[in-house]
Amino acid sequence: MYFDIGANIGNFTKENINNATQIICIEASPSTFKILQENLKEFKHVTCLNYAVSDTKNDTVTFYQSSYNTLSTLNKNWLISERSRFGNQTSISEIEVKTISIDKLIKLYGIPSLIKVDVEGAENIVLKSLTQKVPLLCFEWAAEWLNENIECVEYLTKLGFFKFDIQLHDNYTYHPQSFNYTKDSLIEKLKNAKFKVDWGMVWCS
Numbered sequence: 001m002y003f004d005i006g007a008n009i010g011n012f013t014k015e016n017i018n019n020a021t022q023i024i025c026i027e028a029s030p031s032t033f034k035i036l037q038e039n040l041k042e043f044k045h046v047t048c049l050n051y052a053v054s055d056t057k058n059d060t061v062t063f064y065q066s067s068y069n070t071l072s073t074l075n076k077n078w079l080i081s082e083r084s085r086f087g088n089q090t091s092i093s094e095i096e097v098k099t100i101s102i103d104k105l106i107k108l109y110g111i112p113s114l115i116k117v118d119v120e121g122a123e124n125i126v127l128k129s130l131t132q133k134v135p136l137l138c139f140e141w142a143a144e145w146l147n148e149n150i151e152c153v154e155y156l157t158k159l160g161f162f163k164f165d166i167q168l169h170d171n172y173t174y175h176p177q178s179f180n181y182t183k184d185s186l187i188e189k190l191k192n193a194k195f196k197v198d199w200g201m202v203w204c205s
Contacts, residue, residue, distance in 0.1 A: 001112045003105060005053050005126060006119035006140075008032060008070060010039040015172035017043055024109055028052035028097050028119075032069040047109075051100040053119070055128035063097040066090045071120055078121035083144050085196040101129035114138070118201075124151045133160035138167075138201045143193035150187055153202065157183050161204040166190075168200040176203045 004013050007025035009032060016023070025040065025048045027033045033050040040046045052074055054061050064079055066072045067090045071079060081087045102115065117126050117139040127139060137156065141149045153164070163179035164186040181189065186202065 001110060003102070003109075003112045003115045005102070005115065005117045007036055007048070008118075009035045012116060012118070012172045013040060013043075013046060017046075020113065021045060022047070022109070024049065024105060024112070026051055026053055026100070026105070028063050028074070029065055029069060029072045030095070030097070031065070032072065035069075049100070050098070052097045053102060053105075053117075053126045053129060054099045054122075055101065055125055056099055059099060060096045061099050063095050065093045065095050067092070073120035074122035074125055075120065084121070085142070085144060102126070103129060103131055106132070106134075111135075116201075121145055121148070124148045124155070127152050127155055130159065136203070136205050137161065138203045140199070141166075141190065141202050142199040143190075144196050146190060146193075149190050149202070153183055153186060153190075153204075156204050163205045165203040166200065167203065168198065170200075174201070176205075179203070179205055 001022040002020040004025045007027045013023050013025055023046045027036050037048050052061050052063055064073050064076050071086055078084050079092050113135050115134055115137045117123050119126050123139040164181040165176035165179045167174050
């Protein structure tokens with residue numbers, strides 16, 4: 001079973017549709033969620049949930065809806081900060097969306113073999129809703145969010161993730177053949193990434 005957190009319109013799930021007996025897709029944006037449901041309706045082993053995954057104790061959270069569905073996020077700075085490669089390039093609206101934690105998803109569906117987190121600069125918020133190690137996890141990183149990237153790595157290390165791999169750009173079928181980075185060597189790699197250029201996924205085991 002996979003958790004696809006930040007499923008967007010379902011591209012990752014479609015590319016991995018035969019790799020898991022069940023895929024739980026979680027998408028916060030109500031409008032994007034409708035497209036996600038339509039795109040994946042033929043797959044009986046896919047469940048789509050309209051939530052923002054977050055560590056908040058509240059039932060709802062403010063979500064920043066971008067005019068580009070691939071940029072909507074819990075992290076407003078992703079859309080407005082000069083630090084962001086996407087800063088002030090899109091119109092945004094604030095909406096309230098329901099929340100769920102990774103721990104709650106595990107309670108409902110069981111421990112997944114893979115958790116994928118791609119939530120446009122809010123990965124640190126999402127990962128803090130997980131309090132146990134799972135077999136495999138990946139999260140999106142972007143060079144300009146170095147402190148947040150390191151925060152994610154440090155937190156996951158506390159949960160027992162000690163082996164890492166780094167992926168550049170989107171490749172929905174990528175799975176690490178080996179984990180050649182320790183926490184320290186991964187952080188050094190992230191520190192040397194090209195600002196507002198490099199991005200991809202960090203894989204953790």
